Amino acid sequence: MSSVDSQQRVLSGMRPTGRLHLGHYHGVLKNWVKLQHEFECFFFVADWHALTTHYENPESIRENVWEMAVDWLAAGINPGSSTLFIQSRVPEHAELNLLLSMITPLGWLERAPTYKDQQEKLREKDLATYGFLGYPVLQSADILLYRAGKVPVGADQVSHVEITRDIARRFNHLYGREPGFEEQAEAAIVKMGKKNARIYRSLKRRYQEEGDLDALETARALLKEQQNISLGDRERLYGFIEGGGKVLLPEPQALLTPEARVPGLDGQKMSKSYGNTIGLREHPDSVDQKIRTMQTDPQRVRRNDPGNPENCPVWGLHQVYSDEATREWVQDGCRNAGIGCLDCKKPVIEAIIEEQRPIHERAKEYESNPDLVHAIIEEGCERARDAARETLDDIRSAMGLDYR
DSSP: OOTTGGGGEEEEEEOOSSOOBHHHIIIIIHHHHHHTTTSEEEEEEOHHHHHHHHTTOHHHHHHHHHHHHHHHHHHTOOTTTEEEEEGGGOTHHHHHHHHHHTTSOHHHHHTOHHHHHHHHHTTTSOOOSHHHHTHHHHHHHHHHTTTOSEEEEOGGGHHHHHHHHHHHHHHHHHHSOOTTHHHHHHHHHHHTOHHHHHHHHHHHHHHHHHOOHHHHHHHHHHHHHOSSSOHHHHHHHHHHHTTSOOOSSOOOEEEEOOOOOOBOTTSSBOOGGGTOOOBTTOOHHHHHHHHHTOOOOTTOOSTTSOOOGGGOHHHHHHHHHOOHHHHHHHHHHHHTTOSOHHHHHHHHHHHHHHHHHHHHHHHHHHHSOHHHHHHHHHHHHHHHHHHHHHHHHHHHHHTTOOOO
16 A cells, blocks of 8 residues: 555544434534545444543443444445444554554653543543553554545544654654665666656655655655556655655544534533433434423523524524524524524424434334344454555564564
C-alpha cells in the first residue's frame, strides 16, 4: 500500500457504550454513509477503547457490540462498500499499540487535551490506569495500522489526529532510513526514465530549497503514475523528496465532519449521560410520547400566552428537522399565540418518524437474523486482518523483528 493510495482510505470507529441515538446518526453515521461511496472505508467497533473507561462492566460492552452493528447496517452502512469489523478481533491493533508505545514520549500522553478533561468529567470512575493514559497510542495504532490517510472527526477531536501524526513522524524518522537509503532512492529515480527523473529532481529541488508545496503535490502525482518502480521504491522517493526516509506510516489528515449538534429532549446536546435521547431505532409510539411531553417555553403557561421559541427545547429540533417555511410558521405562531405547543411539536414528530422509517425497515432483516450480522462482521474482520498484516510485516521488518 503506497502513501499516495492512503489518501483514498478512511478509518473511523465508535465505542460500544450504549444504544445509538439520533445524535450519533446526524453527527457520525450520515457522514459515514456518504464517505463509503467516495473512499475505501474501514469502520470498526472500538471495544478495547470502551474498556479504558468501562473495564468494570465488560458484559454491557459485549451486548452493545452487536446492537451497534445492527444500528450501523440499519442506518445505511453497506458491507459491500465498507469494511465493518470489531477492534479486538484484529489482534494486530494490540501489537502495533505495543510497538508504538515503545517510542511515544510520556509527556505527549500527559499533555493530551482529553486526558485531564475526561478524568474530570468521569470522576465517578477510577481512570488512573495505564490503559486510559495510553489510549491515544492505541487510537494511533488503529489509524496507522490501515495507513488511513483520512480520519473523519469533529473540530474538538482534531488533537487526536495530531498526536497520531506526531507518532507516525517519529516512527518514520527512527526506522524509515534503511541502510543505503539514498543509494536505493537514486537507483529508483533512474528506473523512472530520463524525462521523469529530470522532472522529479526539479520538483525535489523546488520543494527542499524553496518550500514549494505545489511541487510536493506534483511529485506525489508523478510517482503515482510510474509503472517502472515498485511500491517500496515509491515510498522511498516520497520520503526522499521530503528530506527524510522511507514513509512506513503515512501521516493521516483530519477530515472535518460537518457540525451537526442534535439537541436532546431537554435542549442540551443529545447524550446518554443526560438521559435526553431518542434512540436510532426507537418505536414511533415512544418517539411521539417523548416529544409530546417535552418541556416548552416556561413563560407560556396558557394556550393564549405568547411565547419565545428561543427559550423552548422544541425549537432546537425544528432547526434540525424543519424547512424554512415551517420554522417561520413556528416563530410567528408561538410569538403571537397563534398555535399551541402540541401544534408546534407535530411537524417534529412527523419528521423524526419519517426519518426513522427506512432505518426500521432495514433493521428488521438484521434483528430477525443475528447470524447474518455475525457473518458480515466476520467477513469484515478477515478483510481488516489482511490489511493489518501487510502493515505489521513492514513494521516488523523496519524494526528488525522479522526473524527468519
